Amino acid sequence: MSIELRSVSKRFGDVAAVDQVSFSVADRELVALLGPSGGGKTTVLRMIAGLETPSAGDLFIGGRRVNEVPVQDRNIGFVFQNYALFPTMTVADNIAFGLKVRKWKPAESSARVEELLGVFGLEGLARRFPHQLSGGKRQRVAIARALAPRPQLLLLDEPFAAVDAKIRQELREWLVRLHNELHVTTLFVTHDQEEAMEVASRIVIFSRGRLEQIGSPREVYEQPVNEFVARFIGVLNVLEGPVQNTEARIGELVFPSHGVPDGGTLRIGFRPYAVQMSRNLGEFRYIATLRHTYFLGILLRVEIELDSGLVIKARITKEDYARLGLADGVRVSFQIREYRVLSSEAGPLTPEVQVPSQPHIAEGI
Amino acid sequence: MAGHVSHHSSSHAPASGPTESLAIRCLLIGLALVFVGLFLLLPLASVFGEAFGRGLKPYLDALRDPRTLASLRLTVLLAVIVVPLNTVFGVAAAWAITRFRFPGKPLLVTLIDLPFAISPVVVGVMLLVLFGAQGYFGPWLREHDFRIVFALPGMVLATLFVTIPFVARELIPLMQSRGPDLEEAALTLGASGWQTFWHVTLPGVRWAVLYGVILANARAMGEFGAVYVVSKPVPGEIPLALWVDTLNSEHQGTAAFAVASLLTFLAIATLVVKAWLESRQHREMARGQSSHTE
Numbered sequence: 001m002s003i004e005l006r007s008v009s010k011r012f013g014d015v016a017a018v019d020q021v022s023f024s025v026a027d028r029e030l031v032a033l034l035g036p037s038g039g040g041k042t043t044v045l046r047m048i049a050g051l052e053t054p055s056a057g058d059l060f061i062g063g064r065r066v067n068e069v070p071v072q073d074r075n076i077g078f079v080f081q082n083y084a085l086f087p088t089m090t091v092a093d094n095i096a097f098g099l100k101v102r103k104w105k106p107a108e109s110s111a112r113v114e115e116l117l118g119v120f121g122l123e124g125l126a127r128r129f130p131h132q133l134s135g136g137k138r139q140r141v142a143i144a145r146a147l148a149p150r151p152q153l154l155l156l157d158e159p160f161a162a163v164d165a166k167i168r169q170e171l172r173e174w175l176v177r178l179h180n181e182l183h184v185t186t187l188f189v190t191h192d193q194e195e196a197m198e199v200a201s202r203i204v205i206f207s208r209g210r211l212e213q214i215g216s217p218r219e220v221y222e223q224p225v226n227e228f229v230a231r232f233i234g235v236l237n238v239l240e241g242p243v244q245n246t247e248a249r250i251g252e253l254v255f256p257s258h259g260v261p262d263g264g265t266l267r268i269g270f271r272p273y274a275v276q277m278s279r280n281l282g283e284f285r286y287i288a289t290l291r292h293t294y295f296l297g298i299l300l301r302v303e304i305e306l307d308s309g310l311v312i313k314a315r316i317t318k319e320d321y322a323r324l325g326l327a328d329g330v331r332v333s334f335q336i337r338e339y340r341v342l343s344s345e346a347g348p349l350t351p352e353v354q355v356p357s358q359p360h361i362a363e364g365i
Numbered sequence: 366m367a368g369h370v371s372h373h374s375s376s377h378a379p380a381s382g383p384t385e386s387l388a389i390r391c392l393l394i395g396l397a398l399v400f401v402g403l404f405l406l407l408p409l410a411s412v413f414g415e416a417f418g419r420g421l422k423p424y425l426d427a428l429r430d431p432r433t434l435a436s437l438r439l440t441v442l443l444a445v446i447v448v449p450l451n452t453v454f455g456v457a458a459a460w461a462i463t464r465f466r467f468p469g470k471p472l473l474v475t476l477i478d479l480p481f482a483i484s485p486v487v488v489g490v491m492l493l494v495l496f497g498a499q500g501y502f503g504p505w506l507r508e509h510d511f512r513i514v515f516a517l518p519g520m521v522l523a524t525l526f527v528t529i530p531f532v533a534r535e536l537i538p539l540m541q542s543r544g545p546d547l548e549e550a551a552l553t554l555g556a557s558g559w560q561t562f563w564h565v566t567l568p569g570v571r572w573a574v575l576y577g578v579i580l581a582n583a584r585a586m587g588e589f590g591a592v593y594v595v596s597k598p599v600p601g602e603i604p605l606a607l608w609v610d611t612l613n614s615e616h617q618g619t620a621a622f623a624v625a626s627l628l629t630f631l632a633i634a635t636l637v638v639k640a641w642l643e644s645r646q647h648r649e650m651a652r653g654q655s656s657h658t659e
Contacts, residue, residue, distance in 0.1 A: 049553055050553075051549055051553070071549075071552045071553055072552060072553075072555045072556065072557065076553060077553070077554075078549075078550065078553035080546050080549070080550055084546040084547050084549070084550035086547060086550075086551075086564075086565055086568075087547075087569070087649075088569065097554050097556070097564070098554030098555050098556075101551075101554060101555050101556040101557070101560050101564075102555045145550075145554065146553070146554075148554075149554065149555060
């Protein structure tokens with residue numbers, strides 16, 4: 001089922017939790033609603049579910065306007081952050097609840113419960129109570145319960161927040177597989193950009209009740225529409241310094257003023273992968289000391305510190321790190337291959353500025 | 366050095382204090398025990414002492430007295446009418462207070478406690494002002510030949526009033542701590558409001574409801590002041606608590622204490638059931654919480 005929001009707002013008293021949000025989700029998509037807490041993403045999810053009513057705007061599910069349709073009649077499955085399993089019911093009764101209240105025939109209902117117990121790897125746990133299950137199992141029960149009445153939409157609120165890191169990884173992969181098998185339009189809320197990037201085919205980014213950007217993981221990473229998105233998705237080095245004589249000086253770094261008048265402040269941002277390093281101190285324009293290496297897997301993150309104390313985050317593959325002979329404490333020369341000029345946080349981003357790979361070239365562009 | 370030593374010893378004062386705190390502990394425990402013994406156990410024991418003082422036969426005779434049996438029936442009838450009404454009210458009020466936002470909510474929360482704050486005699490007098498012969502509705506009631514005060518309806522109203530807070534008071538904190546998630550989950554699964562209440566809300570708070578019911582029942586059966594004002598002092602037409610008072614003022618000591626022992630048994634039974642319910646509830650809550658964490 002497709003979903004569409006047309007300038008939907010939700011106010012609690014004087015506070016606009018969601019402010020004029022419009023976006024649409026195609027049938028069978030797997031979409032993440034991403035943002036810092038208090039960004040309005042959970043309120044959007046709850047409005048789609050029918051647990052909150054929009055203060056303004058129109059909400060469509062499958063082309064039908066559902067603003068006034070009660071939650072029971074929306075045919076959605078909702079998975080709560082804390083799972084909200086009924087503590088007085090067994091696993092089987094939890095999963096069967098939606099079937100019982102919808103007056104399924106007992107035989108069909110128990111067949112459906114059996115089927116779901118199988119699909120979700122919960123065989124043998126039918127008679128257990130929720131408090132006797134591990135966090136990961138509880139989450140499976142919660143999703144099985146939500147899916148039992150065959151909803152047209154699956155909505156999950158911070159589905160992986162309550163389990164530990166190892167299980168979280170498994171559950172992410174499992175959710176993607178599940179979505180591929182079930183073909184149910186799925187929306188999930190998360191504050192974890194990595195999780196959104198990994199699981200979702202599209203990401204809707206919220207901040208302070210507003211929609212900042214919607215796009216594929218690659219789009220929001222490579223073409224963020226503003227500084228907020230750029231900083232929220234991935235790592236962004238942000239530097240600022242005063243402009244004098246049409247040059248901005250940030251520690252030892254020198255940038256053209258980019259139209260900022262003398263006396264103003266230039267802010268620039270760049271991704272760690274835009275930092276190019278060499279052990280040959282003459283190769284690039286600037287000199288720094290490698291302070292710390294974070295091993296993240298195939299990619300390593302390093303922090304380099306200029307003599308002025310300015311610290312820059314860089315990213316490098318394990319192979320390049322070894323090839324260049326890098327280690328904590330060594331001196332490197334470096335340059336910033338590309339960066340963006342930042343205005344205010346919410347303001348639009350200008351296109352990236354490419355810096356040709358030659359020393360001392362940045363001056364006078 | 367001396368300074369260092371004194372600092373050292375003073376910093377350890379709480380730890381080296383077991384001898385002191387033991388004395389204080391003994392004193393406090395002793396005080397509590399003496400107090401409980403003197404003001405709670407001794408009177409309780411004296412009730413049974415007086416009741417059985419002249420042997421079992423006078424005791425049983427006092428209980429077999431038709432007027433006593435009539436009082437017992439009336440007391441049970443009052444409880445049977447009042448407790449279910451206040452259970453329904455308590456659940457509804459707790460539901461409204463914990464799940465909805467509406468104007469005047471703080472006022473409602475405060476008003477629920479009013480019967481705890483107000484003297485029961487005042488409750489009785491209020492009923493007289495409203496429904497007595499000279500009261501606001503007095504003439505209208507007389508025209509329609511319907512008695513409220515000095516009759517069963519007055520006693521029901523008085524008992525109803527003083528037992529209003531019990532169920533609601535038990536439920537409100539529990540339902541607040543549970544949050545709306547379980548009920549919302551039921552709604553998203555297609556349950557109606559009534560199904561949600563019946564299958565999800567009520568099972569979760571059943572022990573608290575029962576706890577409130579037990580307390581309300583004890584109060585309903587034991588209430589004196591409010592009922593005293595609105596009841597006709599005729600033997601057999603007053604509940605047990607008033608009957609004890611009547612017997613006592615007529616210097617029928619053994620009979621008074623025999624009837625009093627009935628009420629005391631009720632009190633002890635209430636305490637036992639209450640303690641059992643509390644342990645049930647704690648276990649359930651611990652379970653509910655453990656299913657949220659991890």
